Amino acid sequence: MDNIRIAEKFNHMAQMLEFKGESQFKTRAYTNAARTIKGLDEELQVLHKEGSIEDIPGIGKILKSKIVEMFETGTFEAYERTMDEIPAGIIEIMNVPGIGPKTARLFYEKLGVQTVDELSRAAREHRIRRLPRMGEKQEDKILRSIARQKEDKDHGRHPYVLAKDIAREITDNLKQSSDIEKVAVAGSLRRKQDTVGDIDLIAISEEPEKAISCFTGMEKVEEILESGTTKAAIIYPGNFHVDLRIVSRDSYGSMLQHFTGSKEHNIHLRKLALSKGYSLNEYGMTDESTGKLTKFSSEDDLYKNLGLEYLSPELREDRGEVEASLRGKLPKLIERKDIKGDFHVHSNWSDGANTMEELAEAAILRGYEYIAITDHSHSTGVANGLSDKRLLEHIDAIDKLNEKYDEIRILSGTECDIKADGKLDYSNDLLEQLDIVVVAVHAGLDQDRKKMTKRIVSALENEHVDIMAHPTGRKFGKRPPYDMDMETVIQAAKDNEKVLEINSSPWRLDLNDINAKRAKEHGVMLAINTDTHTIDHLDNVEFGINMARRAWLEPDDVLNTMSLKQICSRLDIPKE
DNA sequence: GCCGTTTTCGGCCCGACTGTTTTCAGTCG
DSSP states (O other): OOHHHHHHHHHHHHHHHHHHTOOHHHHHHHHHHHHHHHTOSSOHHHHHHHTOGGGSTTOOHHHHHHHHHHHHHSSOHHHHHHHHHSOTTHHHHHTSTTOOHHHHHHHHHHHOOOSHHHHHHHHHTTOGGGSTTOOHHHHHHHHHHHHHHHHOTTTTOEEHHHHHHHHHHHHHHHHTOTTOSEEEEEHHHHTTOSEESSEEEEEEOSOHHHHHHHHHTOTTOOEEEEEOSSEEEEEETTTEEEEEEEEOGGGHHHHHHHHHOOHHHHHHHHHHHHHTTEEEETTEEEETTTOOEEOOSSHHHHHHHTTOOOOOGGGTTTSSHHHHHHTTOOOOOOOGGGOOEEEEEOOTTTTOSSOHHHHHHHHHHTTOSEEEEEEEBTTOGGGTOBOHHHHHHHHHHHHHHHHHOSSOEEEEEEEEEBOTTSOBSSOHHHHHTSSEEEEEOOSOTTOOHHHHHHHHHHHHTSTTOOEEOSTTOOBTTTBOOOOOOHHHHHHHHHHTTOEEEEEOOTTTOBSOHHHHHHHHHTTOOEEEEOOBSSGGGGGGHHHHHHHHHHTTOOGGGBGGGSOHHHHHHHHTOOOO
8 A cells, every 4th residue: 555545545535524424624634634645755654664654744543543454454444334335426426516515415315316427317307406505507507517527538637738828828818908907827837736727817907897707708718617706717628727816906915825825835824824813815914813904915925924935836735845934944946047958858860850960959059068869779669769780870970979069968878668577678788888878668568566666676776777767657648657666666766876857748747746856855866857859848848847846856956957077977977 | 533832622724606595505726
């Protein structure tokens, strides 16, 4: 049982308890514990051996005993008992937007509805409207929600890069309006999460109702979900749920902070405010004893008033950032200007679109000191992987290219396949001739956890290997991460002094923030690579940096912030 | 179910919008 699975069980338990009508505080305890566990830097199994599970905030005696029970049996008794009490489809019904535990329970008790399909039928047959507090509109709303959910394969989440473009289009549109003074992106998009559920925008306007109708009246709006005097929500093409909140100038800082979240971060701030005698909301801070409201026009002022250093949006996940800020121990997050090169780039020797020259020139344009050309190895036949003979020619071609350029050093490399048995695609004799060896898994992705973990670890034990590329193999909308034990892989990287990649492709972002943070905590270095296949991809480094910042990475945690000189000495590459 | 330099009991973040109501419960973020 790893942390992710334990967190999932607790989340599921919380939903079942909600349905049963248990105390909201009890269900919240499960939800909080699940969230905390997901963000842990250590496996609970390890913490258990150290006897420190109960030190985790939000986990007390009872939840600890359930975790231990899961180590032994894969589940816990209360969970199984609750599962028996509740029809399996109920949770799915609660996941339909607009339907919460109370409504799901009402449908179950009065109509016997146990699945989403049965709910759909009940709505079509107009049986819903006969229930208390239900009507025609509710039936419509439920049917639309179910339809939207069905056509949405990605469970309402969109890759950051797509959401960013949509947000740009909408904010550009709103800026045209004379009733809107300023528009800003908030929510998970501003926190630069790898995927975002919906797009949150805030706008300053002295004419809120005009601003709202400008938003809901945009040409491409597919559906208006809600439209009030200060807030509206729409569906935009591509199944994007977009929220807009209107704010006056003097509360802008409070509102931006509030709608940037995360929810958990905000809850933490409000508790902190309460402990100082203030109540915090999206309009400002109210002194509990005098009732006086202080508004904040900037986020900076708000954080200062709470006794905190300014927190970058990427950190606002309640993963220890508030405590770190109180102690003045916030990380100095990595920035794009810190990046001095790229270690994962493909040329037209394998499946890239550009020549080595074009790649070198593009890297020079971006101010890089070095770039590694890492074409595929022969097992990846579909990508025109290099045979042993072509790899030697590849090395020669790079040598020649280096004679041409003074501004940049081109490193000879490979993205070498880790075969199913953990052996590498090239012999050690060949690998030794390269400046840098990046390894990756591309085939045989359905191996079981044990095999996959062993396969990766044995590659990391090879003395010539430098970097493990896209370590979990996930691709948004295509495939989940392959099954492996991240704890063991991170430990192997540590023991063998290997670097783990943050792959910057917006469809991969692998490692993600949580795993990258774990790697850092274990003292493993990371590389932010782009996996470039056409020169434009070099700019995807922006997305990798987003992940790195969310993982609390500082320049010293990242290999490609080093100068060429430092890289040569670390990787044992001849200087000329 | 968790937690505690006011508390081992009694708290647990805060507000907008909708649909159905004639004052509010439910949901969401």
